[in-house]
Amino acid sequence: MKVARQLTLWIAVVSLAAAVACGGKKPPVARPMPPPPPPPNSTSSSRPPAPPQPVSEPTIVPPEPVPDDAISSASLDDLNKNSPLKPVFYELDSSELGPESLKTLDENAALLKRYSTWAVTVEGHCDERGTAEYNLALGERRALAARAYLVSLGIAADRMRTVSYGKEFPFEPGNSEAAFSKNRRAHFVITAK
C-alpha cells in the first residue's frame, strides 16, 4: 500500500513538472486522445483480476413518454402547490355536493381519466364552527362524498384514499364566513403519478 501511494505521488509530481515545463512555451495544440490506460490489474499487485463481464442481452429501454403539457412534466410537489385537481366546498354542517361541487368533480374526473396513473388522497376538512371532535367524522363524510361521486364517474376506487383532518388544518385563518367557507372542503393531494 505504502509503496503504491508513493509511486502514485511520484507520478503525479513528474507529470505536474512536465505540464509546467510545457506550459507557456507553446500555444495549446489539439492532440489525439491518448489510448486508454491498460487495465490496472497488471500493475497494482494486491488486487485480484476483475471477473470477466457476463455476456448479456442489451436491455430494452422503454421509450420516454413525451410530455404533452406542463402538468405531466411537473414534480408532485409542484403539482400539489397549484393543483389541477380543484377542491370542493360544502355548506355548514353538511357533506352534500351542490351543483358547483359536482361541476368541479366532473372536471377532476376528466383529469383523473387523462392521467390514469395518478393516485390521490381526498382530504376532508371542516371549519371552526363545528367542534374539534365531531369535525373529525364530518370531514371523513365530506371526503367520502367526493370520492363516491368520482367512483360513480368511473374513477377506480383504489386510486383514491380518504383522510379526515377535521378542523386541524384550516386553509384560511380568520373567523369570517369568507374564511370558514374556504375551510369546509374536500382537498385533493396527488400522491403518485
Place this chain on the structure above:
Amino acid sequence: MTKFLLTSAFAAAMLAAWPHAQQPPPQQPPPAPQQPSEVFTVLDSGGTGAPRLAIPDFIALSADAETASIAKTISQVLWDDLNFEREFVFIPRDVYSSIPRATSFDDVPFDRWRELNADGVIVGTVQKTGTAIRVEIKLVNVRTRQSAFSRQYDGTAANPRLFAHTISDELHKSQRALNGVARSKLTFDSDRDGERMSGLMQNRSIKEIYISDYDGENQRRVTVGKTLNIAPRWSPDGRSIAYTSYRRGGANIFISNIFQGTLDEVTKGDKVGENWLPAWSPDGTRVAFSSTRDGNPEIYVANRDGSNVRRITNHPSIDITPTWSPTGTQIAFTSDRTGTPQIYVVGSDGLNLSKRSSDGYCDRPTWSPAPYNEIAYSSRSGPGFDIRVIDLATGQSTALTNGEGTNESPAYSPNGRHIVFTSTRAGKVQVFTMARDGRNVRQITRTGNNEKPDWSR
C-alpha cells in the same frame, strides 16, 4: 399487543424534548410524610363559614439564598393550591408586612394574627440537608395555639412546587376530607413549536401532545411524531396517555407510556379504517373509541392492547367522542342520528340507548367523577360554542361559559370540582380551568394553539 421500543432517533428526540435529559419526566415520588400516624384535629372558624387562614413566607433555617427562595416559593404555591379549592378564606398577603416575621415555630406572633381575625396560621420551615431539603409545616389554631396539622417532608430541592402540592393535598384531606388536585396533571395538544408537516403538506403545522401540572406549570412535550398527534387522554394510573395519531397516514389510536418511553399501537392493520378519540375505562384495562372499520363511524371498545374489539353502536350516522361513566357500566357519546350532533348514553354492553341532550348541536361529552352525576359538553351557541352541563338525574342543562370567545372540549378534575376546557377568549385557542359552577377561570396555556385537554385521575 404491539409494544415496541422507540427507535433510537425517536428516543433521542424525545429525550431532547425533556428539559432534564435521561431523567424520565417528573413524577419524582412525592416527599414522604414522616409522621403518618399522627392524629389531627380539624380547625374551624369558631362560628359559621370557612376558616380564615394566613400563610406567611416559610422560614428559611439555612442562611443561603437558595433556601430562602425555596421557602418563599413553597409558601406562595401552597397559597395558590389551597385557594384553588375555596375551602379556606385567606387573609390578603398585602397586610402580612405589618406583622413581625417569625424565625422559628416558637416566636410566631399569634396575637397579631388574632388581631387580623385569623383562625389559623400555616407556619413552615425549610432547611437544607445536603442535596435535599427538609420542610416542616404546622397549621396552628390561633385561639388555642394548638397544632391542628403538622408534618415533615424530605425531598429533592429540584421541584419545590411539589412540596407545596403535597402539603396542600394532605391538608385538604385531613382538614376538609377533600381529595385535592394539586398533584394532578393536565394534557392537551399544541402547535406551539411551529413545526411543519413534511412531504406534500409542508405548509401545515403539526400538533404534539403536552402535559403540565394542574396549574399550568412545568409544561412539556411528550410526543415527537412530526405529524398530527391530538386529543390526549390520561390513563387512570397517570402513567400513560392515549391519543389520536396520524403517524400511519390515517388516524389511529396510540398509547404513549410516558415514563417508560414506549409506544403501544391500539388500532393497526389494513382494514381498521379511521380511528379517533380514545377514552380509558375507569379501571384502565379498556379503551373506547370511534372507528370507521365497518363503514361508518361507530363506537368500539377494545382491551388496551388492542385485542378483543367489540362494537357498541350500530347506526349509519356518525357516532363519535365516547366517555365512560365513573363505574364503567355506561358510555356517553355524540351521535347525529337525529340530524344534528347530540349526546347519548348506552350501556357498555351496547344496550339501553338513550338521548340526553336537546340543544341544537352538542359534542365532547365528559362524564363527571362521583359524587356528581353529570355530563359536561360543548354546545353551539350563536357562532361559537359554550360549555354546558347536563344533570343526569334531572335532565337539566346549565351553561358554564357565556359567549366569551368560543369554548370547547371540557374534562373534569379527578375530584369533579373543576373543569378544564379551551377558549378563544384571549385570542388563539388556549387551555383554561374553571370551577364546576363556571367561576374562577384561570388561563393555563399562552403559546400557540392548545386544544382538546384532559385532566389526570
